[in-house]
Amino acid sequence: MAETVKAGIIGCGNISPAYFAAAKKLELLEIVSCADLIGQKAEDKAEENGVKAVSVQELLADPEIGIVINLTTPQAHAEVNLQALHAGKHVHCEKPFAITREDGQKVLALAQEKGLLTGCAPDTFLGGGLQTCRKLVDDGWIGKPVAGTAFMCCPGHESWHPNPGFYYLRGGGPMLDMGPYYLTALVNLLGPVKRVAAIAGRKANERLATSEEASGQVLPVEVNTHAAGTLEFRNGAIITLVMSFDVWKHGNHPIELHGTSGSLRIPDPNCFDGEVSVFRAGMDDWETVPLSHGYTDNMRSIGAADMAYAIQSGRPNRCSGEMAYHILDVMLAFDESSETGQHIDIASTCEQPAPLPLDLPAGKLDE
Incomplete structure (x- = not known):
């Protein structure tokens, strides 16, 4: 070693x-x-x-x-x-x-x-759930990816977080807080983003904290708390993405990816494990796929x-600054598209990170 x-x-x-x-x-x-x-x-x-x-x-x-x-x-x-x-x-x-x-x-x-x-x-995205999805996409299980959806919707963090205020200040909000998980998962699967079209807003300019540690604090809201948009990836895939702190409950799957010969359900990208399932022509319903990779703990x-x-x-x-900057570039484009009413071309790009090898011994990341 x-x-x-x-x-x-x-x-x-x-x-x-x-x-x-x-x-x-x-x-x-x-x-x-x-x-x-x-x-x-x-x-x-x-x-x-x-x-x-x-x-x-x-x-x-x-x-x-x-x-x-x-x-x-x-x-x-x-x-x-x-x-x-x-x-x-x-x-x-x-x-x-x-x-x-x-x-x-x-x-x-x-x-x-x-x-x-x-x-x-x-x-x-280096966890067993998303690495299994990467292998399925790379191996052609759903054909060429053409479309997909991604949803992160919750009522915000003021009911449980001991210090929720920064989530609503510049640099916070659902897009910069949770968007990196979803967008990084998608870039890992599809490569970089080409352009964005979006609408964003917020339900209030103040929120009331109810968590035990911050109960009663009035939290100024400086950022949009709901963003909905469409991303066109450089490989041609078109993905609908919603990031929200304004939704009490929803039933949408975290990420679904649809290709020319099948569909893939992708687990919560804020986790390292999760259920992966595939639907292909001729199947009666979704079928769960065993995870191909380890690292399923936190x-x-x-x-x-x-x-x-x-x-x-x-x-x-694999978690390069260049990819993280590209994700930032994409996230900031949501507000810009909403404000201008225009598509935003993404100036940055990045390399799609290399997948992890199969059958890695515990603790290792290279063969």
């Missing part, structure tokens, strides 16, 4: 336990330290996971750290990414990659200048581990 790449986490909030837990199951990636602007949060996570609690400055200055895992809030992603790159670290961040194209471009440019890798969540950190493999081998990392 190649030498372990050591990583440090900046941002010890709600998602960090999943990163700490998954990293312990993955070869080549070792989380050795963590930092947070609220020092007690870092102390708590360090004690729970047997790592060092340090300041952000100490983490960035540590020559042992090869990868910074940036789990800060969306508004800070680009700033922390830039700090990590200036410190000579590769950086993998939570989604979204940035909240403006300008900031995303700055991160990519600095990484290229310094010869460093950038990466971004979600890495759920394996957040798998994208950072894949970056460690990329550092060691020189191959591209």
Whole structure:
């Protein structure tokens, strides 16, 4: 086995336990330290996971750290990414990659200048559910993909999240919060997006938090909370996508993909597992397909581990900054299309990430 790449986490909030837990199951990636602007949060996570609690400055200055895992809030992603790159670290961040194209471009440019890798969540498309779907599409089970639907609809986060306010500020909303899961799953299956046509809006300019920790707080809403649109992919597929915090309940499947010879039901892209089913000509109904790949637990950190493999081998990392920037470009196009009443051509592009090999031993990402 190649030498372990050591990583440090900046941002010890709600998602960090999943990163700490998954990293312990993955070869080549070792989380050795963590930092947070609220020092007690870092102390708590360090004690729970047997790592060092340090300041952000100490983490960035540590020559042992090869990868910074940036789990800060969306508004800070680009700033922390830039700090990590200036410190000579590769950086993998939570989604979204940035909240403006300008900031995303700055991160990519600095990484290229310094010869460093950038990466971004979600890495759920590397889980067994979505990798099984990728194999089915690649192997031609549904023929040439021509159409599809994707739905993420819920009433918002104020009823359960301890700090829901940032979900409704610039950089939040259903598109930038949940859109990365759905769009990354689709780019993994279909390749990059060509253009977008959309309408977006919001049901209110304020929301009332009812979660135990934030109960009674009035939450300003700066972003659209319902977006509906159509994406044309460069391979010709046309996908209808709805992202909403304005829906109490719905019965739509998370993602369906329809091809020239069959249809595919794709599981929730916010998960690593899920049921995969196929319908082809001559069948009476959908048939469940056994998962072809592993990594069906909550394996957040798998994208950072894949970056460690990329550092060691020189191959591209699957959760690349270039793909994350393309996803950001597409997401921002929804509001722009709604405001202008026009199709928005997507200027960016990216490589479709390589599928995972079959029969990988636990903990490995390359054969």
